[in-house]
Amino acid sequence: MSTYHAPVADMRFVLFDVLGAEAQFQRLGFADATRDVLDAVLDEAARFTETVLAPLNAVGDREGCRLDQASGRVTTPTGFKQAYAQFVEGGWAGLTSPAEFGGQGLPHAAGVPLKEMIDASNLAWGNFPLLSHGATEALMHHGEAWQQEVFLKPLVEGRWTGTMCLTEPHCGSDLGLLKTRAEPNGDGSYSITGTKIFITAGEHDFTDNIVHLVLARLPDAPAGSKGISLFVVPRERVGQDGSAGGANAVRCGSLEHKMGIHGSATCVMNFDGAQGYLIGQPHKGLMAMFTMMNTARLAVGLQGLGLSDRALQNALRYSRERLQMRALSGAKFPDKPADPIIVHPDVRRMLLTCKALVEGGRVMGYDAALQVDIAHHAPDAAEREQADVLVGFLTPIVKACLTEWGVECTYQALQCFGGHGYIAEHGMEQLSRDARITTLYEGTTGIQALDLLGRKIMQLQGAGLRIFLAQVMSFCDAHANDAAVAEFIAPLREKAAQWQQLTLQVGKRAAANPDEVGAASYDYLMYSGYVVLAYWWARSVAAANASAQPQTFKDDKRDTARFYFARILPRTLAHAAAMESGVAGLPELSVDVA
Amino acid sequence: MSTYHAPVADMRFVLFDVLGAEAQFQRLGFADATRDVLDAVLDEAARFTETVLAPLNAVGDREGCRLDQASGRVTTPTGFKQAYAQFVEGGWAGLTSPAEFGGQGLPHAAGVPLKEMIDASNLAWGNFPLLSHGATEALMHHGEAWQQEVFLKPLVEGRWTGTMCLTEPHCGSDLGLLKTRAEPNGDGSYSITGTKIFITAGEHDFTDNIVHLVLARLPDAPAGSKGISLFVVPRERVGQDGSAGGANAVRCGSLEHKMGIHGSATCVMNFDGAQGYLIGQPHKGLMAMFTMMNTARLAVGLQGLGLSDRALQNALRYSRERLQMRALSGAKFPDKPADPIIVHPDVRRMLLTCKALVEGGRVMGYDAALQVDIAHHAPDAAEREQADVLVGFLTPIVKACLTEWGVECTYQALQCFGGHGYIAEHGMEQLSRDARITTLYEGTTGIQALDLLGRKIMQLQGAGLRIFLAQVMSFCDAHANDAAVAEFIAPLREKAAQWQQLTLQVGKRAAANPDEVGAASYDYLMYSGYVVLAYWWARSVAAANASAQPQTFKDDKRDTARFYFARILPRTLAHAAAMESGVAGLPELSVDVA
Known part of the structure; x- marks a missing residue:
C-alpha cells in the first residue's frame, strides 16, 4: 500500500523562504495569518490528511460509490462520510472563506498546502469539498443577499x-x-x-x-x-x-x-x-462561471502536484529498499546480496525527474495562489489589476503542466517498481489511474493551450507574459553577481529571450492564418511551463541560499536545480522546433472515414 | 466500446513494398510463403481477430480471471476458452513453427501481422498463446529428442x-x-x-x-x-x-x-x-533463456504497436464524429451545430503523433522480425551472423520504443475523447491500462536501455550500430537524387552522424566512469529509436513512391513523414542534451531515508 507524509518542510520553504508569504499576507490585510497560525495550520492539516484521509485512499478505489436506483441515492466508500464529518468538525471547510460568511478568513494561498495534502492523500475524497469551493465562489461574487444567507453559509460551514x-x-x-x-x-x-x-x-x-x-x-x-x-x-x-x-x-x-x-x-x-x-x-452565466474558473483550474493543477509527490515518496522508499543488481561502478553494499536500486543512475534519473517537477511545481502552484490573493486584496488598484492579469496568464500553464507532469511522475514512479508497480497492492497503479483524469477535466490540456495562446497571448496582447518576464529579468539582474545561482542565470535569460521571440513569431504567423494558433498552442504551452519552472528553480536556489535552512537542504536544492536545467529544460528545444514547423506540418485528415 | 479493424492494407505495404518480404522469404527457402498464401493468411487473421477476439476484449477486462482456491484452478473470462479452441482449430498456434514439429512452417515475419492483430484485438487473451511461443523456442533449440516429442509437439499444435x-x-x-x-x-x-x-x-x-x-x-x-x-x-x-x-x-x-x-x-x-x-x-539455463529473449521482447514491442493502432483508430472515428467548437479559421461545416473536432490543429497533432508512431513503428517492428528470419535461414553464414548481431542491436530499441510509444499513443488517443475517454464504456481507458504493462514486463525500458548501451554498444563495440548505419547511408546514397524523398535525406544523414558522435562521446566517458553508461542509457535508447524511425519513414516514402499504391496513399505517407520529421524527430535534441550532461547531473540520492 502506498504511504503519504505531508512534505511540510518543503511547503514551509516554498511559502515563507521563496514566496515571502508571511509578509505578503500581512501587507494584504490578513492580520490573523501570522507565521504561528500558518505553522499550526500546516501541522494540523498534515495530521488530518495523513491519519484520516490517506488510509481511505485504497478503500475508495476498491469500493467505489454505489447508486441505489430506487432512491437515486449514492453511498460513498467506507469511512468517507466519517472523514468528511471530521473535516467539517475541524473547521477545514471554510478555512479560506471570509469570516462574514462563517469562514476562517485566511488567505487563499494559505489553504493551498491543505489542498495539496488532501489531493495527495485521497484525491477521490478531495473532490467532494473541492466542488463546494466553486459553488461558494459563485455565490459569494454573484449571489443575492438571501441566496448567500440561505445557500452560501451552509456551504462555507460544510453542512x-x-x-x-x-x-x-x-x-x-x-x-x-x-x-x-x-x-x-x-x-x-x-x-x-x-x-x-x-x-x-x-x-x-x-x-x-x-x-x-x-x-x-x-x-x-x-x-x-x-x-x-x-x-x-x-x-x-x-x-x-x-x-x-x-x-x-x-x-x-x-x-x-x-x-x-x-x-x-x-x-x-x-x-x-x-x-x-x-x-x-x-x-451572463458563463461570465459568472469564469469568476471561479481560474481557481478551479489552479486547484486541479494542485491535484497533479499532490499525486506526483505521493508517487515520488513511494518510489524513493521502494528504490532504497529493493535490492537488485550491482552498481555499474562496483558494488556499493557488498554485504548485501545486491545493491538497492537507487544506486543505478537510471533509477535516479526517474526519481530526480519527479523531484524536479514536484518541488519546482510546488513553487509554481503556490505562487499562482498568492497572485490570486494579491489580485483580490492588494491595497493598490494597479497592483490588483496586474496580479489579475498574471493569474489569467499563469492559470493555463499551471493547470496543464502540473497535471501533465502528474501523469509523467506517476508513470516514472511506477516504473521504478518494475512489474510490482502494475500490481494493485503497492498503490502505484491507482495513483497513475487517478492522475489520468487531471489532464481532462476543468478543460483538457489542449483547451488550456488554446486559452494561453489564443486568449492570454493573442487577444490580450501578451500582457501577462510581459509582467512575468519582467519578474524574471528583475530576478536575473538582482542575482547577476550571486555566486550561488550564477550558473542558472545565463540559461534562464536565454530561454526567456527565446520565449519572447517565439511568441512574436507565432503571433505573426497567426495574423496570416488563425489555425497557426491551434498548431502551436500545445508546444507553446509546454515550452512556457518549462521556462516558468526554470525561473522557479533558480529562485528556489537563491532563496535556499539566503535562508536559514541547513547546508544539506541548500545543496539538495542546488543539485536538483542542476538536474532540472541539464535534463528537463532541454525539452524546450523539441517544443520550440515543433511549434516553429507551424500548421504546414499538420496535414488535413479526412473527415470522411477512408 | 472500442472497435478494431485490422490494418491489412498498411501491413501489406510494410511487408511487401517497404521490406520486400516476398522475395526475402523465397530467398530464405520458404517456398510456401508465396504472396498468395501470405495474403490469405492476412485476410483470415483479420477475420479471426476482428470477429472472435476483439469482441471479447472488454469482457476480459470486466470479468478477469478467477482462481478456485480449493482446486487451484483458474477460470478465464467468458468466451476466452472457446476463442482459443477456434485459434487451435484454425491452425494458428503453429503458424510459424517448423513442419517437423507439426507447424505450418511459415517464416517468423509472416506471423508478425497476426501477432499485431491479436495484441490489438485482445492483448490479455493474446498472452496465453504468446507464452507458449517462448516455451516452444526453448524446447526447439535446447530440448532433447524425447522432450521435443513429448512436450514440444503438443505446444506447436496448441493442445x-x-x-x-x-x-x-x-x-x-x-x-x-x-x-x-x-x-x-x-x-x-x-x-x-x-x-x-x-x-x-x-x-x-x-x-x-x-x-x-x-x-x-x-x-x-x-x-x-x-x-x-x-x-x-x-x-x-x-x-x-x-x-x-x-x-x-x-x-x-x-x-x-x-x-x-x-x-x-x-x-x-x-x-x-x-x-x-x-x-x-x-x-546454462540463462543462456538457454537468452535464445528466446530477443523474440519475446520483440513480441512485447508488437503489443505496444497493436494497442497504439487500436487507440488511434478509435480516436480518429471519435474526432470525426464529435462536434465541438468552430475551426479557428472559420466554420468548416456551417450546416452542423459545430465542427467535428478533427478540424482543430491540436487534435490533428495528437492523431498524427499516433499515426506517425504507429505506421513508422510497424516498419520498425516487422523489419526486426524479418532480420530474425535472415539470422536463421540466410544461405550465407556471414549474412546470418550479421543479421543476428542486428537483431540483438534492434531488439532493445524495438521493445522499449514501441512500448513507450504505446503508452504515449493510448494517452494521446484517450485525450482526443476528453472526459469521455476516462469512462469505461468507450474502451479507451482499458487500452491505456493494458499498455502500461508493456514497458515493465520482459525487461523494463531501463533494462532495455542498459542492454542497448551497456551490452550491444559498449561490450560488442557497436557492431550492430555500424551495420544499421551502413543501411541508412546506403539508402541515403541511393536516394540522393530522388525528388520524392530528397527533403528527408539531409536531416536523416545529420541525425545518423550525430548518433555516431554521441556514441563515441558516451563511450569515452564510460571508459572513465562506468556509471556514465547508466546515466546516458535511457536517453541514448530513445534517441536511437527516433533516428531508426526517421530512417523507416524516409524509406516508407521512397517505397510508397516506387509502388503501385494510389496517389492518395503516397501523399498520405509523405505528409505523415513530414509531420514526423518536423514534430517528433526534434525530441532527439532534448535526449542528446540530457545524455551529454552525463552522470554529473544525476546527484546521489541518500540511501537512508531523510
Missing part, C-alpha cells in the same frame, strides 16, 4: 456541499451548445429541465442537502454562449426565507464507471422541472 | 500451452538472486521447489496440460547467474515415453490484481517438489 453542472452529453468544451432549459415560475423561481453529465459529487451521503449550480437557457436566450444563465438548484428545496420545501425534482440517474477516482461520485444528473433561482444577470 | 517461470519475489531483473531449487531424483528427473511470481498463463482452463519452463538451481550450482539451470515442469506429469503420470506438485497459489490485462492470468506458482527435466546443460 452542505456544492456542484458545478455544466457538461451535457453533446457539449463539454463547447458550452454554447447546451440545451438545459429554465422556465420562470412567476414567483421568482425557475423550473430547470435537462440532463447534465460528469457531475462530480452530484449525489452522496455526506450532507443533508446538495447545492447544484446549473447552467441553463432562459426562454428568450440568444443562441450560443451568450444565452446561458446560471442557477442555484438545491437537492432539497429551500424557500427564500430558508424554510425547507421538500425534495426537488433533481436526481442522480447513474454513476460513471471510470478509470480511476472511484471514490468520487461522477453522476449523470437529471433535472425534471427542478426549482432553482437565477444567480447574477440573465444570459 | 497444451507453455509458461516462462523466471521471476521470484526478491528477484526480477536480477535473476542471479533466484532461489528455486532442483534436486536430482536419480531417475533422470528432478524435484523442483520454490515460488515463482508474475507467471503469465500459469494456470487456465484452455488446455489439459500446461508446460512450465522453470529456472532453478542444482545442488552443486555456483552462486549468481552462472548457477542457474532450465527445467521443463508439466502441470500433469508425463513420462519420457509420453505416458500420463498424474498431477504434478505445482499449483497456482494466487492471482495478482493488476492495473490492466485483467483477462490474462498472472499467477503466483508454487513448486513443491514438482517433477521436472533438465533442458540443455546444467548451469
Whole structure:
C-alpha cells in the first residue's frame, strides 16, 4: 500500500523562504495569518490528511460509490462520510472563506498546502469539498443577499456541499451548445429541465442537502454562449426565507464507471422541472462561471502536484529498499546480496525527474495562489489589476503542466517498481489511474493551450507574459553577481529571450492564418511551463541560499536545480522546433472515414 | 466500446513494398510463403481477430480471471476458452513453427501481422498463446529428442500451452538472486521447489496440460547467474515415453490484481517438489533463456504497436464524429451545430503523433522480425551472423520504443475523447491500462536501455550500430537524387552522424566512469529509436513512391513523414542534451531515508 507524509518542510520553504508569504499576507490585510497560525495550520492539516484521509485512499478505489436506483441515492466508500464529518468538525471547510460568511478568513494561498495534502492523500475524497469551493465562489461574487444567507453559509460551514453542472452529453468544451432549459415560475423561481453529465459529487451521503449550480437557457436566450444563465438548484428545496420545501425534482440517474477516482461520485444528473433561482444577470452565466474558473483550474493543477509527490515518496522508499543488481561502478553494499536500486543512475534519473517537477511545481502552484490573493486584496488598484492579469496568464500553464507532469511522475514512479508497480497492492497503479483524469477535466490540456495562446497571448496582447518576464529579468539582474545561482542565470535569460521571440513569431504567423494558433498552442504551452519552472528553480536556489535552512537542504536544492536545467529544460528545444514547423506540418485528415 | 479493424492494407505495404518480404522469404527457402498464401493468411487473421477476439476484449477486462482456491484452478473470462479452441482449430498456434514439429512452417515475419492483430484485438487473451511461443523456442533449440516429442509437439499444435517461470519475489531483473531449487531424483528427473511470481498463463482452463519452463538451481550450482539451470515442469506429469503420470506438485497459489490485462492470468506458482527435466546443460539455463529473449521482447514491442493502432483508430472515428467548437479559421461545416473536432490543429497533432508512431513503428517492428528470419535461414553464414548481431542491436530499441510509444499513443488517443475517454464504456481507458504493462514486463525500458548501451554498444563495440548505419547511408546514397524523398535525406544523414558522435562521446566517458553508461542509457535508447524511425519513414516514402499504391496513399505517407520529421524527430535534441550532461547531473540520492 502506498504511504503519504505531508512534505511540510518543503511547503514551509516554498511559502515563507521563496514566496515571502508571511509578509505578503500581512501587507494584504490578513492580520490573523501570522507565521504561528500558518505553522499550526500546516501541522494540523498534515495530521488530518495523513491519519484520516490517506488510509481511505485504497478503500475508495476498491469500493467505489454505489447508486441505489430506487432512491437515486449514492453511498460513498467506507469511512468517507466519517472523514468528511471530521473535516467539517475541524473547521477545514471554510478555512479560506471570509469570516462574514462563517469562514476562517485566511488567505487563499494559505489553504493551498491543505489542498495539496488532501489531493495527495485521497484525491477521490478531495473532490467532494473541492466542488463546494466553486459553488461558494459563485455565490459569494454573484449571489443575492438571501441566496448567500440561505445557500452560501451552509456551504462555507460544510453542512452542505456544492456542484458545478455544466457538461451535457453533446457539449463539454463547447458550452454554447447546451440545451438545459429554465422556465420562470412567476414567483421568482425557475423550473430547470435537462440532463447534465460528469457531475462530480452530484449525489452522496455526506450532507443533508446538495447545492447544484446549473447552467441553463432562459426562454428568450440568444443562441450560443451568450444565452446561458446560471442557477442555484438545491437537492432539497429551500424557500427564500430558508424554510425547507421538500425534495426537488433533481436526481442522480447513474454513476460513471471510470478509470480511476472511484471514490468520487461522477453522476449523470437529471433535472425534471427542478426549482432553482437565477444567480447574477440573465444570459451572463458563463461570465459568472469564469469568476471561479481560474481557481478551479489552479486547484486541479494542485491535484497533479499532490499525486506526483505521493508517487515520488513511494518510489524513493521502494528504490532504497529493493535490492537488485550491482552498481555499474562496483558494488556499493557488498554485504548485501545486491545493491538497492537507487544506486543505478537510471533509477535516479526517474526519481530526480519527479523531484524536479514536484518541488519546482510546488513553487509554481503556490505562487499562482498568492497572485490570486494579491489580485483580490492588494491595497493598490494597479497592483490588483496586474496580479489579475498574471493569474489569467499563469492559470493555463499551471493547470496543464502540473497535471501533465502528474501523469509523467506517476508513470516514472511506477516504473521504478518494475512489474510490482502494475500490481494493485503497492498503490502505484491507482495513483497513475487517478492522475489520468487531471489532464481532462476543468478543460483538457489542449483547451488550456488554446486559452494561453489564443486568449492570454493573442487577444490580450501578451500582457501577462510581459509582467512575468519582467519578474524574471528583475530576478536575473538582482542575482547577476550571486555566486550561488550564477550558473542558472545565463540559461534562464536565454530561454526567456527565446520565449519572447517565439511568441512574436507565432503571433505573426497567426495574423496570416488563425489555425497557426491551434498548431502551436500545445508546444507553446509546454515550452512556457518549462521556462516558468526554470525561473522557479533558480529562485528556489537563491532563496535556499539566503535562508536559514541547513547546508544539506541548500545543496539538495542546488543539485536538483542542476538536474532540472541539464535534463528537463532541454525539452524546450523539441517544443520550440515543433511549434516553429507551424500548421504546414499538420496535414488535413479526412473527415470522411477512408 | 472500442472497435478494431485490422490494418491489412498498411501491413501489406510494410511487408511487401517497404521490406520486400516476398522475395526475402523465397530467398530464405520458404517456398510456401508465396504472396498468395501470405495474403490469405492476412485476410483470415483479420477475420479471426476482428470477429472472435476483439469482441471479447472488454469482457476480459470486466470479468478477469478467477482462481478456485480449493482446486487451484483458474477460470478465464467468458468466451476466452472457446476463442482459443477456434485459434487451435484454425491452425494458428503453429503458424510459424517448423513442419517437423507439426507447424505450418511459415517464416517468423509472416506471423508478425497476426501477432499485431491479436495484441490489438485482445492483448490479455493474446498472452496465453504468446507464452507458449517462448516455451516452444526453448524446447526447439535446447530440448532433447524425447522432450521435443513429448512436450514440444503438443505446444506447436496448441493442445497444451507453455509458461516462462523466471521471476521470484526478491528477484526480477536480477535473476542471479533466484532461489528455486532442483534436486536430482536419480531417475533422470528432478524435484523442483520454490515460488515463482508474475507467471503469465500459469494456470487456465484452455488446455489439459500446461508446460512450465522453470529456472532453478542444482545442488552443486555456483552462486549468481552462472548457477542457474532450465527445467521443463508439466502441470500433469508425463513420462519420457509420453505416458500420463498424474498431477504434478505445482499449483497456482494466487492471482495478482493488476492495473490492466485483467483477462490474462498472472499467477503466483508454487513448486513443491514438482517433477521436472533438465533442458540443455546444467548451469546454462540463462543462456538457454537468452535464445528466446530477443523474440519475446520483440513480441512485447508488437503489443505496444497493436494497442497504439487500436487507440488511434478509435480516436480518429471519435474526432470525426464529435462536434465541438468552430475551426479557428472559420466554420468548416456551417450546416452542423459545430465542427467535428478533427478540424482543430491540436487534435490533428495528437492523431498524427499516433499515426506517425504507429505506421513508422510497424516498419520498425516487422523489419526486426524479418532480420530474425535472415539470422536463421540466410544461405550465407556471414549474412546470418550479421543479421543476428542486428537483431540483438534492434531488439532493445524495438521493445522499449514501441512500448513507450504505446503508452504515449493510448494517452494521446484517450485525450482526443476528453472526459469521455476516462469512462469505461468507450474502451479507451482499458487500452491505456493494458499498455502500461508493456514497458515493465520482459525487461523494463531501463533494462532495455542498459542492454542497448551497456551490452550491444559498449561490450560488442557497436557492431550492430555500424551495420544499421551502413543501411541508412546506403539508402541515403541511393536516394540522393530522388525528388520524392530528397527533403528527408539531409536531416536523416545529420541525425545518423550525430548518433555516431554521441556514441563515441558516451563511450569515452564510460571508459572513465562506468556509471556514465547508466546515466546516458535511457536517453541514448530513445534517441536511437527516433533516428531508426526517421530512417523507416524516409524509406516508407521512397517505397510508397516506387509502388503501385494510389496517389492518395503516397501523399498520405509523405505528409505523415513530414509531420514526423518536423514534430517528433526534434525530441532527439532534448535526449542528446540530457545524455551529454552525463552522470554529473544525476546527484546521489541518500540511501537512508531523510
